[in-house]
Amino acid sequence: MSISRNIAEAMERGSWIRRMFEEGIKLKALHGADNVFDFSLGNPDLPPPPEFQKVLEEEAAKDTPLIHCYMPNAGFPQTRQALADEYTKDTGIPFSQNQVIMTSGAGGAMNVVLKSILEPGDEVLVLAPFFVEYGFYITNHGGEMVVVQTDEHFMPDLALIEQHVTSRTRAIIINSPNNPTGVMYPEETLGDLAELLQNLSVSRGRTLYLISDEPYRQLVYGDRVYPSPFRFYDETIVVTSNSKDLSLAGERIGHIAISPKCAAHDQLSAACTFSNRVLGFVNANALMQRVVARLVGIHVDMSIYERRRNLISNGLRDMGFEFEEPQGAFYLFPKSPIKDDREFASFMNKYRVIIVPGSGFFRPGHFRISYAVPDITIERSLEHFAKAARELGLS
Ligand SMILES: Cc1ncc(COP(=O)(O)O)c(C=O)c1O
Structure with a gap:
């Protein structure tokens, strides 16, 4: 063949x-x-949003030397700091630019994270129904996908999750608001899930990461507010993008945010920066990094x-x-x-x-x-x- x-x-x-x-x-x-x-x-x-065109034109008109060159693999410091400030405001946890890595969309971000944390044969729990690319991303990096069904309202079934956790389980992926169901996990659900993951990490003697895939977090209806899992679980890694909230799916811009409360946040950040490079992304799109830095919170x-x-x-x-x-x-x-x-x-x-x-x-x-x-x-x-x-x- x-x-x-x-x-x-x-x-x-x-x-x-x-x-x-x-x-x-x-x-x-x-x-x-x-x-x-x-x-x-x-x-x-x-x-x-209309702000995008304006900012894009302003950034494209700049002729500052080296702005189209390579930058540190994690991205432009000012973009990462702008996002870190937003996480700090949203969660009350002090993020710095060290915990933000710019990526090629949420898909790129997920691959970078999985490459950085998985040992061969490590299991990753995914909650069905789910964005089907997760399976490919997990096997890309030597992991094994373990599918756990959600309940009849598409909420995590904690007892079922616990049953599927083994000594090989490295992470669980959640996605809220969810593709394909449109449901969003309330605070209480995140709190209960965090407690379970915390207990399982202690009893197994191995950290269970929560990877929260959040490209839809700004797309919520009515006066609902998206509750960030960072507030509930220390070992949380967020992957997200501006594909949906700014309608920039083809521009391939996203990022990883690592909780500063993660025990190994410095190592994780260094590993993700390295993986971004060696997966061949090198760094996220330079122009888009400069643009989204000025559009934080806009959707x-x-x-x-x-x-x-x-x-x-x-x-x-x-x-x-x-x-x-x-x-x-x-x-x-x-x-x-x-x-x-x-x-x-x-x-x-x-x-x-x-x-x-x-x-x-x-x-x-x-x-x-x-x-x-x-x-x-x-x-x-x-x-x-x-x-x-x-x-x-x-x-
Ligand atoms: C749940 C979910 N995660 C990740 C992605 C990938 O998004 P991106 O375009 O940012 O790579 C999508 C795209 O549809 C998605 O629905």
Whole structure:
């Protein structure tokens, strides 16, 4: 075989999102793009906030010597300090720039962290349903993914987590607000999880890291406030990006933040800086680092995502679909009306609606809708969902 067997197998397992997206392309060729309702991709379609364009132009106009050159692998000190100040303000814990490493998106950040902490064969717990790339990222660095289901509201099931922890467990990944469910973990849940992880770290004599994947933390609805896990658990490492909050997914800018309360925060920071380099990222995009340093706390217009959430969730609820109301991000994860969610996804193609089966997120019996699509797509799709619901006898 001319390519690695592992990669060939991974490609074969592939991603349901990609498969459904490709199905969408076929349907669009047949029926025209306007007549296909594609909810498969989590690609933020809102423009970046207006401040972005202004700051980008100002930064691009600068001709300071060396600003397009390599910088320290962890990133520009002023960007890291701006983010550290925001963490300090948000958590009350004094962060410094030493605990912030600029990365190529949250995906890059996750790879850097896993490379830095995993020994061969170490296990990493992931809570299903989850962003399916985690599995690939973990095996990239010699780890083994251990899938733990969440409860019926997609909240961590502490007893189940405890059952899955072994002497090899190195970390647990959480993602709130969550892709694919849109749920956000409340303070109480984070507090209980922190207590469990703390006890397990002590009883096993090995630190269990909490890796919190937070690209949606600024995308929350209403007057909810995102509770930072830093406030609950000392051994927390955050990976995040501006892919969703500033709609900059293609620009590949993100960062890692390590709690200053982590026992080994200096070592972790040095290891992540080194891994960023040797994974070939070298450093995060220089121009974007300068831009996001000036946009800390700014995000896309959430009223648009909120309006879309209301459109899709009110519409589907009235037809008899069941789901948790999203509190953040831009995903809805209803129960599949047909037991086999993959069969339901094919069934919906008949109505020219593209959704992703829950099996693609390790939670069969559900399906994901990404409502990062124009309002008109949602509005026009509703009659197609309604026909499907009638055919299936939903009330
Ligand atoms: C939960 C989650 N984590 C990480 C990522 C990767 O984000 P980035 O574009 O910042 O690499 C995504 C992207 O969709 C995501 O949904």
